[in-house]
Amino acid sequence: MDFNILRVARVVMNVTDLSNSRDFYVNALGFIETESDDQHIYLRGLEEHCHHCLVLKKAEKPGVHSIGYKVWHEDDLEKVERLFKKKALYTEWEEAGAQKALGRTLKAADPDGIPLEFFAKMETVERCLQKYDLYKGARMQRIDHVNCMVPDVGKTVAFYNDELGFRCSEYTATADDSIWAAWLHRKPSVHDVAFMNGEGPRLHHIGFWLSDPMSLIHACDVLASMGHADCIERGPGRHGLSNAFFLYIRDPDGNRIELYNGDYLTCDPDFEPVKWDINDPRRQTFWGHKAPDSWFSEATEFIDSVSGKPVAQSKAVLAQQKPDFVT
Structure with missing residues (x-):
């Protein structure tokens, strides 16, 4: 491939109560709250210089809107788009600023229907790695x-x-x-x-x-x-x-x-x-x-980027759902 995906960089997911979620993620786990409004909380870790790695979005029920991957260069985005189009998979562009702090973004879905985002740029903020007075919870x-x-x-x-x-x-x-x-x-x-x-x-x-x-x-x-x-x-x-x-x-x-x-x-x-x-x-x-x-049965559904409805699910092809320990 002629593009460079660097790493997983963010997740956008629903929560039903922003106040309860803030208490859990910020006060108990020790995330830094970069920014918030009446519909979102933007969180990052202490060593992160990007605006956020986790977006909590107010909604009536849980669901995951996207998994975001950071790429090396803006040019990589077009190359990723070509691949997804070649495979007849969903793609859509969002211009910089369409989502808080995020640069130009390619929205896509993999063959399973998992909603993905690819971006090269996100607003940067102060790293808090050595601000030990801010360390709390899980740090x-x-x-x-x-x-x-x-x-x-x-x-x-x-x-x-x-x-x-x-x-x-x-x-x-x-x-x-x-x-x-x-x-x-x-x-x-x-x-x-x-x-x-x-x-x-x-x-x-x-x-x-x-x-x-x-x-x-x-x-x-x-x-x-x-x-x-x-x-x-x-x-x-x-x-x-x-x-x-x-x-x-x-x-x-x-x-x-x-x-x-x-x-x-x-x-x-x-x-x-x-x-x-x-x-x-x-x-x-x-x-x-x-x-x-x-741990083997419970998980959170994905939300389709176009319809806003849950992504259709299929049963597992392998019969064994969890380990049977042999001693």
Whole structure:
């Protein structure tokens, strides 16, 4: 491909109560609130110089409007558009300023119907990395990745790898060697986007990078002290896959957030993807703890960019919906 996608850069999603969401994301998790109005809250991590990485949009029910990827140069946008048009996939242009702080943007949808945005420019703001007086909650640093449930992981991975230039760092295979899940990256870490087998497309979670593992523990204490202990869904623990420390939580609307730290470098051209057996108990949690059933069944629907209605979903093609641990 002749374009350069840099990284996943932002997500736009619905919340039903901006005040409750502000308390959760800013006061409990420690995001910086860059800006807000009566319909939106624009959030960023402490080390981020872009205006935002997460847009919370007031709505009657949850839903995800877009996953945004930053590209190297404005010229890359036309090249991405040509690819999507060649594949007979939806594209639409938005001029700079149509969305708060965002430059000229290509809106698109992948073959699963996941709404995507590609942009080269976003307004910049002050980085707060060394403003330690602003560190609170989980001390959120930056957006790291998204994870989506899709009905046919193999087909989705082929599109992102072969057409968009992503690379696979790790993957999960079933007994017949079908791909059950895969972790794909553009930046030199384990993933910008992961895809897992399930009814979809749906957003499973957004992952945010923390500065150290103790920030996950501190986040648990803060959440409990603020009365949000019941939002902790899974962890803290260490993934086998990616080797990262994790904590999965649910916001007041049920959107799943992962607090994440400690994966590894993947930029070498001779790096080979790591294969995991779906039934290896160390895969999802290196220490062997099982994930709850909700982790395999619950996710947030995407909103179609044109109709404003939920994106149609399909059943997963692989019968195995979750691991059956073999010991």
